[in-house]
Amino acid sequence: MEYPISITPHAERTVTDTKSIPFGKVPTEHMFVAEYRDGKWQNARITPFHDLTLSPLALCLHYGQTVFEGMKAFMMEDGRINIFRMEKHYDRFSKSLDRMCMPRVPQSLFTEAMHQLVQLDSKWVPEEADGSLYLRPFMIATEDRIGVKIADEYLFMIVASPAYQYYANPLKIKVETHFSRAADGGTGMAKCGGNYGGAFFPTQMAKEEGYDQVLWTDSKTHEFIEESGTMNAMFYIDGTLITPALSGSILDGVTRNSLLALAREQGMKVEERPLAVKELKDALEAGKRVEAFGAGTAAVIAPIASIAVDGKAYDCYVGEDATMFTLKKELYDIRTGIAPDTHKWNYVL
Template sequence: MATLTSTIAVERIKKSRIDEVDFNNLEFGKYISDHMLVVDYDNGQWGNPSIVPFGEMRMTPAILSLHYGQAVFEGMKAFKMKNGDINIFRPHKHLSRFNKSLDRMCMPTISEEMWLSSLQALIETDQQWIPDGEGSSLYIRPLMFATESRLGVKVSDQYKFVILTCPVGPYQAKPYRLKVEDHYVRTAEGGTGFAKCAGNYGGAFYPTQIARQEGFDQILWTDHKEHRYIDEVGMMNVMFVLNGNLVTPQLSTAILDGVTRDSILTLAKEIPTFKVEERRIALDEIEQGFIKGTLTEAFGAGTAAVVAPIAVINIRGKDYQIPVAGPTSFQQQVKKKLHNLRMGLEPDQYRWNFIVKG
């Protein structure tokens, strides 16, 4: 029987799968929560969102997203705060990026009202899936894909918007070993690099697999023209502490506007003696930073890890070691700062937290 949550119809699962979850060993993406939100777009407008048990969807192999790639997603998190409330972190910023991605892929955008009400209704329905262990959270995956069934090359007239969630534990991977990529490219200026569309990720698999076969964890992508300037690390933004300043590549149509990147840069600007530089970063500059000892930190920034320490960067076949990031390092301090903001341990002066009563 359907009930209503925030005016959104909810069909509850007959038997929860939560007892199957090992909350002490949460592999990323392994356990999908009981319910998902779905809503269809047709005839130029969105239908009514509904929450249904997570499961299979009926579709034909002729849907346009499978052939021409109209598929976009987001990644965000909800946290169980110390007072028992639930915090969805920076949903407005995520919506802005989602809509920019959708617009680039000629897909219908989502209104703020539908976005927030859908997130709130789904989180309220599956709030028991939010882990409360230190560093744990509920990962939220909104996605949209073209569903019109035909084989002609065209912009679809029909879409499905879905939100899934899954409990995740703290990021505990070892520091990355990176290979600077000087042959393959992830994207190019004027392309879709700034959008979270599915094709960007599929196209990065092959060179990443080669790097892993060579003993590296991820790729440090460079520009498509000369392979002289740094873009991103894997599918995260990359940041360096160089000459005592925080330095990161400036945004372009080839670089994702990361929400964690934006959060870190905002917090870094609160430190009076710490200069933030968003600019082009030459590979030669990074290499000289290693040689002179002026490069003291390097890390990836993204939703899953918050910060992902980098231990080695291989430049033109040579491994350069980066000092281990201790508790007083910038990356660990800013990670703790973000944790405290999201958990309600520090004032939310930027109004980043969207609170759902637990």
């Protein structure tokens, strides 16, 4: 089925210094909007960026039917623009929508909307090596009715903003053994708004204690590592790249998936398995070279300088020759066309 997209042009880029813009603060000139009503998608359009008008009864404001993705577009070496791993992001977005009882966006509409929006606002894609255009597709329930029910009306939207390094310095984190991010059978594997709102309080407490983020543990025993802040957690110990296996409480990270593929191609030993806090603590206490980092679209790779377990901080390796930086460079080279895209990850405009 065809989904024609109407486009209302706007003045060209008005901001010239994108690097001074805080992450997610200044949008590009345009946004994409489509409406779901009467069981079908309609009125797909790209318009100048503007505020929304919602009824105070809109179900998204009361019962949490909100889902989003985080994607990036990159300036390539030859001047073309690459939207990285479009299909993988679409697949994850669709699974999140399924979990939240929200209608899927047809893949053809998702792809064409992303293509047209990025092409229209292409002058916002930073040319600097550490820059990208952050893309936020999201859906909200808009039916105006107070009552606990699955909504019948939705908005699917895409907005964009220039982005640079998410974390300026290596992180200090603490292992969280009281609060939980997600539980088996819950929505941990979905990118829905409630997962992030529920994480604010323990994260704020950690920041008040002098940490940058928390290292989440499983909700049943708090003995096994799950995620780091809003990122997948990865560790390089004794020549092995270790990350918790995917589960109902761990997000299927696109950056995580990409790094694991690259590591295996390099012949690196990779283990997707439960990682006990005790195992990590023992390695740190034994003086082993432990690389710890978060992996996510916004941060790409966020080095972890220290991990606090039961109040005691242990240093992790963040030297320039760290394996995590080798993986980051290889990922960067593929995204920007320096290295061949043998995985067909790039969607080049």
